[in-house]
Amino acid sequence: MFRIKNFQQWSLNEDEFYQKELNPIFWSGNEFDPSVREKLLKIAEDFYSIFKIDLPIDDIQLTGSLANYNWTPKSDLDVHVLIDFSKVDPNKDLVKRALDGQRFIWNLRHNIIIRGHDVELYIQDINEPHIASGLFSLQNNEWIKTPSYNPPQIDERDIQMKYDGIVNDIVQIEAELGKSDSEISPEEVHNHAETLKSKIMKMRKEGLEQRGEFSVENLVFKKLRNEGYIQKIIDLISRSYEKIYSE
Numbered sequence: 456m457f458r459i460k461n462f463q464q465w466s467l468n469e470d471e472f473y474q475k476e477l478n479p480i481f482w483s484g485n486e487f488d489p490s491v492r493e494k495l496l497k498i499a500e501d502f503y504s505i506f507k508i509d510l511p512i513d514d515i516q517l518t519g520s521l522a523n524y525n526w527t528p529k530s531d532l533d534v535h536v537l538i539d540f541s542k543v544d545p546n547k548d549l550v551k552r553a554l555d556g557q558r559f560i561w562n563l564r565h566n567i568i569i570r571g572h573d574v575e576l577y578i579q580d581i582n583e584p585h586i587a588s589g590l591f592s593l594q595n596n597e598w599i600k601t602p603s604y605n606p607p608q609i610d611e612r613d614i615q616m617k618y619d620g621i622v623n624d625i626v627q628i629e630a631e632l633g634k635s636d637s638e639i640s641p642e643e644v645h646n647h648a649e650t651l652k653s654k655i656m657k658m659r660k661e662g663l664e665q666r667g668e669f670s671v672e673n674l675v676f677k678k679l680r681n682e683g684y685i686q687k688i689i690d691l692i693s694r695s696y697e698k699i700y701s702e
Contacts, residue, residue, distance in 0.1 A: 473606045478526045480570045485598065487517070487591060491569060495534055495593055498567060502576045503536050505561055506554060513537045513581045515594040521572065523589035523602040525668060529681060531575045534593065540580040547580060554578045586663055607669040617675045624651055625684055628691055632698065645695035652688050655679065 481488050499515045519533035520526040540547040558578055567574040579585075589602030628648050631639045655676060662672025679685050 474524045474526060475604065477524065477602075478521055478530070480572075481521060481532075485601065487593070487596070492593055492596065494569060495532065495574070498574060499534050499536050499576065499593070502558075502561055503538075503578070505557060506578065508538065508543060510538050510542055512594070513539065514592055516585075516599065517591045517593050518585065518587045518589065520668075522587070522591045523668070524604055528571070531573045532569060533575050533577065535577045535579045537579050537581045539582065541582070551580070586667065588668065609669060609674065610671065613671050614674050614678065617671065618678050621651070621655065621675070621679060622682075622684055625688055625691070629687070632691060632695055641695050641698040645692065645699060648688060648692045648695055652692065655685070655688070 476482075477485070481491055495517070496515060500512075503512060514537045516535045516537060517532065518535060520530040521532055540550045543550045555578075558576065562576060565576075585600075588600065590598070590600040592599050628644060628651070631637050632641070632644050637644075658672045659676040662670035662676075666672075676685075
C-alpha cells in the first residue's frame with residue numbers, strides 16, 4: 456500500500472492531494488468566508504429560480520473537496536440546492552431527469568469563478584442520502600457533517616492499471632475515428648464511446664457509494680478528469696455523431 460503523497464505525484468503536478476487544512480482561500484479554521492457565502496447563496500437562489508417551482512428551498516449546501524481536506528487547485532465549489540422532489544411529482548425519477556436537463560444548461564451558460572475555483576450548481580432531493588464526509592450548510596452557516604483529517608492509504612498500482620486500460624480504450628476510439636478507411640463505422644465508434652463514458656460514470660458512482668471518496672474507482676475518475684480524458688471522450692462522442700450525419 457502507498458501513502459497519498461505517492462499518488463499525488465501522478466494525479467496532480469501542483470499541491471498535495473490531501474491537505475492539512477481546509478482551503479484557506481475560503482476557510483478560516485472551520486468558519487466559511489462570509490462574503491463568499493453570501494455570493495453563493497445569491498447564485499443558488501438565482502439558479503433555483505429557473506426551475507419555476509413553487510416550493511421553498513430546504514437547504515443550500517457546500518460539499519465536495521472544498522468542504523474537505525482533499526481539495527486541489529482544480530476543485531470546484533459544489534453547491535447543492537435541496538428541495539423535496541416528491542412535492543413536485545410522485546415520480547421522483549422523472550423530476551430528477553427534468554431538473555438535471557435544466558441544470559446542465561444553466562451551468563453551461565454561466566461560467567462563474569470565485570477566487571480561481573469554478574462554481575457548479577446542482578439540484579438535489581432532500582431525501583437523497585449524501586455520502587460525502589464533509590457537508591456544510593451555506594443556508595444555516597453550520598456544518599452538517601464536519602470532515603476529519605485522516606489521510607488515506609491508496610494502492611497506486613491498482614489505480615494506474617485501471618487508468619491505463621481506460622486511456623487505451625479512448626486512444627483506440629480516437630484512432631479509429633481519424634481513419635479514412637476504418638473497418639469500424641462511425642455508428643460503432645459513437646456507440647463504443649457512449650458505452651465507455653457510461654462505464655466510467657458507473658464505476659465512479661459505485662466506488663463512491665461502496666468505498667467513499669478515496670475509492671480506487673473515484674481516484675481513477677479524478678485522474679482521467681485531471682489529465683483531460685473525460686473531456687476527450689465527450690468530444691469523441693460529439694465528433695462521431697457529426698461524422699454519422701455529415702455528408
